[in-house]
Amino acid sequence: MTTESLPVRADAPVRTPARKTTTRGGRRLLRQGAGRQHHAGPLSYVLLAITAILSIFPLYWTMVAASTDNTRVSQTPPPFLPGPNLFSNLARAWDEAAMGKAMINSTIVAGVIALSTVMFATLAGFAFAKLRFKGRNVLLMLVIGTMMVPPQLGVVPLFMMMSELGWSQQLPAVIFPTLVSAVGVFFMRQYLSEALPDELVEAGRVDGAHSLRIFWSIVLPVARPAMAVLFMITFVHAWNDFFWPFVVLDMTNPTVPVALTQLSAGYIRDQSLIMAGALLGTLPLLVMFIVFGRQIVSGIMQGAVKG
Amino acid sequence: MPAVATSTTHARRRGALLHRIDVKGAPYAFVAPFFVVFAAFSFYPLVYTSWISLHRVELATLDVMEWVAFDNYVELWNDSRFWNALGNTITIGVISTVPQLLMALGLAHLLNYRMRGSLFFRVASLVPYATSVGAAALVFTMLFERDFGMINWALGAVGLDPVDWEADKWPAQIAISTIVIWRWTGYNALLYLAAMQAIPADRYEAAAIDGASRWKQFTHVTVPGIRSTIVFTIVLSTIGATQLFGEPLIFGQGPNGVSGGADNQYQTLGLLLYEEGWKNYQMGRSATVAWAMFLLLVLVFVAQRLIRRLRSARTS
Numbered sequence: 001m002t003t004e005s006l007p008v009r010a011d012a013p014v015r016t017p018a019r020k021t022t023t024r025g026g027r028r029l030l031r032q033g034a035g036r037q038h039h040a041g042p043l044s045y046v047l048l049a050i051t052a053i054l055s056i057f058p059l060y061w062t063m064v065a066a067s068t069d070n071t072r073v074s075q076t077p078p079p080f081l082p083g084p085n086l087f088s089n090l091a092r093a094w095d096e097a098a099m100g101k102a103m104i105n106s107t108i109v110a111g112v113i114a115l116s117t118v119m120f121a122t123l124a125g126f127a128f129a130k131l132r133f134k135g136r137n138v139l140l141m142l143v144i145g146t147m148m149v150p151p152q153l154g155v156v157p158l159f160m161m162m163s164e165l166g167w168s169q170q171l172p173a174v175i176f177p178t179l180v181s182a183v184g185v186f187f188m189r190q191y192l193s194e195a196l197p198d199e200l201v202e203a204g205r206v207d208g209a210h211s212l213r214i215f216w217s218i219v220l221p222v223a224r225p226a227m228a229v230l231f232m233i234t235f236v237h238a239w240n241d242f243f244w245p246f247v248v249l250d251m252t253n254p255t256v257p258v259a260l261t262q263l264s265a266g267y268i269r270d271q272s273l274i275m276a277g278a279l280l281g282t283l284p285l286l287v288m289f290i291v292f293g294r295q296i297v298s299g300i301m302q303g304a305v306k307g
Numbered sequence: 308m309p310a311v312a313t314s315t316t317h318a319r320r321r322g323a324l325l326h327r328i329d330v331k332g333a334p335y336a337f338v339a340p341f342f343v344v345f346a347a348f349s350f351y352p353l354v355y356t357s358w359i360s361l362h363r364v365e366l367a368t369l370d371v372m373e374w375v376a377f378d379n380y381v382e383l384w385n386d387s388r389f390w391n392a393l394g395n396t397i398t399i400g401v402i403s404t405v406p407q408l409l410m411a412l413g414l415a416h417l418l419n420y421r422m423r424g425s426l427f428f429r430v431a432s433l434v435p436y437a438t439s440v441g442a443a444a445l446v447f448t449m450l451f452e453r454d455f456g457m458i459n460w461a462l463g464a465v466g467l468d469p470v471d472w473e474a475d476k477w478p479a480q481i482a483i484s485t486i487v488i489w490r491w492t493g494y495n496a497l498l499y500l501a502a503m504q505a506i507p508a509d510r511y512e513a514a515a516i517d518g519a520s521r522w523k524q525f526t527h528v529t530v531p532g533i534r535s536t537i538v539f540t541i542v543l544s545t546i547g548a549t550q551l552f553g554e555p556l557i558f559g560q561g562p563n564g565v566s567g568g569a570d571n572q573y574q575t576l577g578l579l580l581y582e583e584g585w586k587n588y589q590m591g592r593s594a595t596v597a598w599a600m601f602l603l604l605v606l607v608f609v610a611q612r613l614i615r616r617l618r619s620a621r622t623s
Contacts, residue, residue, distance in 0.1 A: 044417050044420055055493060058447065078460060123340065131337070148546070153601050155352070156584060157352035157356055157359060164369075177349065185341055242552070275445070275449070277445075281442050282442045293430035300494065302501070
């Protein structure tokens, strides 16, 4: 139940034949800035540098504020350089916002959701891309249609369902509604239509392999790059998802975004502590971005996904 | 040895049967998990929402549903908070979506140039996307703080008066929109960039031969070339704007912020839905708000369709 649904590139179905396999093509695109004839002038660099600063500054300042104490943070002019208290504030936030528990919860939730989304999306994507069956087009239209329905609209019955199942305030309540993703299915279908040659599937059939076997030993190896991208993007979304976890979980068993609201709830706002919590909650994803930034960027450009 | 022969034909037939079952059945088995989970946790709740909206249901006694027909809808229609929240949702939606998509278009255009460090700029503009609503809203709440916030300090540095970003309607809505814009501009820019790179180079060459300036090329080649992607991002941003929840909630001081400010000056439909259900304990009314959100979306899409049809009728 990601409130921010994953988007697929609108023109993706139209231009399917021209596309290359994800990573290779994606990397080539990224390196060259694919064939626009103009070179960037100085003004472009200046504008892009400003954009980069605006993008990064709030996070940098989170770190600065998290490393000072409260009196310093509320002085004018505000601090621009890190202070000495980063680790003590992080430790306090860790304790007061139940960050340890929240981190574990978020890791479980995002991990399970990303794994199952990738697995089921690859299975269904393979069927839609390469297998012939009655009602395929109708079902595919259904998948596409479901991408347009905001999950918030079903939140009241979903909440009633969860309390009936006895899952209120528990992780399965967050995990189950998000086990699959229409965008994921569509994304894998687009990828496999191009990346997986029909002959490979036929050859498997001739050798007498049953469908699951073909999936396991022919489809999975081909799909791996797209699966990696889908995993990362789904993980980011599930980690950051706010509305539904906020409704169904409470402070005794929160995910990271839910735990963060606790920090800002008090009457006396401990700004350094709040910023330390915000920093803690963002850090895991930032590390992931620094390590896999290139893949995530190319994945989104290939026609994936919004949070 | 006839017996052996029959048993092999049997085996072969059985093999063929299994094969047929596999070929016919496997596709359904492969797509089934998606449809089962979707039906149970998305489609069924969606339909059931309308049923609940016709009842009085209290949060404490969820199994007691009292039929009230359209009372919830009538009450909502007569409730000034609803119209206020609807108005706020629309204004915040417009002032967050329009600049966001325009800036994304410009940013994509810049990223489309050949340059050094293009990967750095792409990753940097996507960094806000990795930030959760929670963290982003907390930081911006602080930047927009009245007495010591950095934005008021910067305003003061250029000789302007400080703004009470939280207490006044428009400043609060602008501040909330800023959070949305910050988080999503880079993401939309990458979608545009991908579409721009699919535009054939010869269209630019043809335009250049016709003497079109760079700006003309941008408005006459680039923008029409990525039109379907633009429509797509408008649809997505509209859905996102209708559901806006985390940003105003946290901007209004955490979980107690469901009222959207002292005068509900930035309460959105998302916050009203939550307030009715989980603060006022009226799940039926909450479901009614969900329906209102749905209708709002339908209206927007119908309007958008109409505009597109009128436009294409005019051009053809």
